[in-house]
Amino acid sequence: MLKNTEFADKLRFSGLRPTKQRLKICEVLFKRDHTFHFTINDLAKNISEQLNEKISLATVYNTVHAFKKKGYLKEISINSDKSYFDTNTTSHHHFFDEDTNELIDCDDEVIEAPKIKKNISGKKIKSVEVLVKVATDYHNQK
Amino acid sequence: MLKNTEFADKLRFSGLRPTKQRLKICEVLFKRDHTFHFTINDLAKNISEQLNEKISLATVYNTVHAFKKKGYLKEISINSDKSYFDTNTTSHHHFFDEDTNELIDCDDEVIEAPKIKKNISGKKIKSVEVLVKVATDYHNQK
């Protein structure tokens, strides 16, 4: 967990100017004890409703994409109608609860890394991630 | 691989009327030796350009969703700007080539099934799938 002043340095170090908007978004995303998953809309709503700050939606998009490019966020696709982002940028696995649409992190202690026995020739493996879909028993699979 | 006449029976059996449009889409999707991945747009383009047939885009959407609901297609999320569908409806894993955006199937012989050591309490595991992202070595990861 970083302190407020450190965000400015980190941004500058990444070649991003530490603007008011970016610093606020850093606070919301990174000044916490645990990583989490969010959509652009969650984030924009949080900023405008909970924090009563005004950041243009275009800026929220710009910032999230800039942070992703710098490796501070990771994009996740479970569902194609909107993008999810993850403040946990390490390679890790997910449970996806189909009842609640909740996405839960887990690492190699909970889900053992699958062994890749063959690879596409000439290509390098960039990531290996497991998605486990769960639901209550009586729930019809989507 | 099914013959033309069998599609009508299969559709009727599923409670779907075997219309001209659905039969044509069955042909395009299922009258082949290998399963494959496609987007709605790929499919619509194939029908209108290669086959010179006219099926309304709304019907292509309707049909693909109907087939998915009946379990003849499976939806895949790698990328959140559009939905991919898979004619391979078994539980299986994928390589995703970031250079070409190509999605390649593989089964438990190539990627060993990951062991799930803990599950969310009260929930049942519906699927366990691995996504391996690959790229040429010099390629910057997205």
Next chain:
DNA sequence: TTGTTATTTATAATAATTCTAAACTTTATG
């Protein structure tokens, strides 16, 4: 056949996301 119900279709609506270009901010330089 004839009525009922399902399906197709064109088109409009919606929702997520990206683009644009002008205003504003931050940073570099003298």
Next chain:
DNA sequence: CATAAAGTTTAGAATTATTATAAATAACAA
């Protein structure tokens, strides 16, 4: 500091994928 250059924010428009609507048509059962 003053000023210019470069980067950023913003409102709003544009784009794209997808879903909804409602009238016309096709399939099916009686």
